Amino acid sequence: MKRPEPVIQVKRRRDLALSVIVNQVPYIEFLGVSFDRHGDQLTATMAFHDDLIGNPALPALHGGATAAFLEVTAIIGLAWTSLWGEIEGESLDIEAVQTGVLALPKTIDFTVDYLRPGLPRDAYARARVNRSGRRYASVHVEAWQDNRDRLFAEASGHFLMPQRDG
Amino acid sequence: MKVEQLGEGRAVISMPYDTLLIGDPVTKVIHGGAVSALMDTAGGAAVVAHPLAGLGTATLDLRIDYMRPATPGQTITATAECYHVTRTVAFVRATACDADTDRPVATATGAFTVAKGRA
Numbered sequence A: 001m002k003r004p005e006p007v008i009q010v011k012r013r014r015d016l017a018l019s020v021i022v023n024q025v026p027y028i029e030f031l032g033v034s035f036d037r038h039g040d041q042l043t044a045t046m047a048f049h050d051d052l053i054g055n056p057a058l059p060a061l062h063g064g065a066t067a068a069f070l071e072v073t074a075i076i077g078l079a080w081t082s083l084w085g086e087i088e089g090e091s092l093d094i095e096a097v098q099t100g101v102l103a104l105p106k107t108i109d110f111t112v113d114y115l116r117p118g119l120p121r122d123a124y125a126r127a128r129v130n131r132s133g134r135r136y137a138s139v140h141v142e143a144w145q146d147n148r149d150r151l152f153a154e155a156s157g158h159f160l161m162p163q164r165d166g
Numbered sequence B: 001m002k003v004e005q006l007g008e009g010r011a012v013i014s015m016p017y018d019t020l021l022i023g024d025p026v027t028k029v030i031h032g033g034a035v036s037a038l039m040d041t042a043g044g045a046a047v048v049a050h051p052l053a054g055l056g057t058a059t060l061d062l063r064i065d066y067m068r069p070a071t072p073g074q075t076i077t078a079t080a081e082c083y084h085v086t087r088t089v090a091f092v093r094a095t096a097c098d099a100d101t102d103r104p105v106a107t108a109t110g111a112f113t114v115a116k117g118r119a
Helices: A006-024 A026-032 A063-088 A094-099 B032-048
Strands: A032-039 A041-046 A051-056 A106-114 A123-132 A137-143 A151-160 B002-007 B010-015 B020-025 B059-066 B077-085 B089-099 B106-113
Touching: A006 A063, A006 B077, A026 A032, A026 A063, A026 A151, A026 B020, A026 B032, A032 A063, A041 A063, A051 A063, A051 B010, A063 A106, A063 A123, A063 A137, A063 A151, A137 B059, B010 B032, B020 B032, B032 B059, B032 B089, B032 B106, B059 B077
Parallel strands: none
Antiparallel strands: A032 A041, A041 A123, A106 A151, A106 B059, A123 A137, A137 A151, B002 B010, B010 B077, B059 B106, B077 B089, B089 B106
């Protein structure tokens, strides 16, 4: 029987694949979003900074910042989920990918529900891919701040999958 | 972002191209999230500019349809208008264009809260 791959090697491969996907997008850094990985589950964090405030009187997070955060989470979550099989099957040549870029899904439409005002602190979000076909995918995102059960925004969207190998 | 026009439930806001906003490293196209943020800003501004609405507003929901990628290097301009305003909710439509104003980059519809009216 084949011995299981050492855990360090598994983690290194997964983290490298994730960083390649995330680091190629300038807008993610601009927005101050980072991703934590546990197994195949990603949690996005939008670190609070004053530029994200929309209503200084409350103060509350800007709806645009919230929408952008959810859309970034959806796209990265979808790209990650669709590449997971290749990352695990070791068929993804990470060394080659590092020097190039990975095509990302494109947004067709995106609908955000603002459930309560965003507080001036870090926000978290997770995406769930509800359907992933060869051409189209449907993704749902939930965002919260202090309390996982009290979402401050949620969104769903449809995406066009990148066509690989022609 | 820059406010180009504001008044009577209508707002025009522009967002110049910036490499920091790139979402697709291959095509250099601006990230959809940045367009969403522009649409939300224009929508909120249109509500605040409406004579029946109060000074503040918050987005209840916003739906964006992406028609085509924005041309890299060009400023994106969003035009938002309140097409119906009640005592509590403002309904807004918005369109975003780059230099080619005949073919929108994206359209959006949203609902915004109306603070206690001035009227």
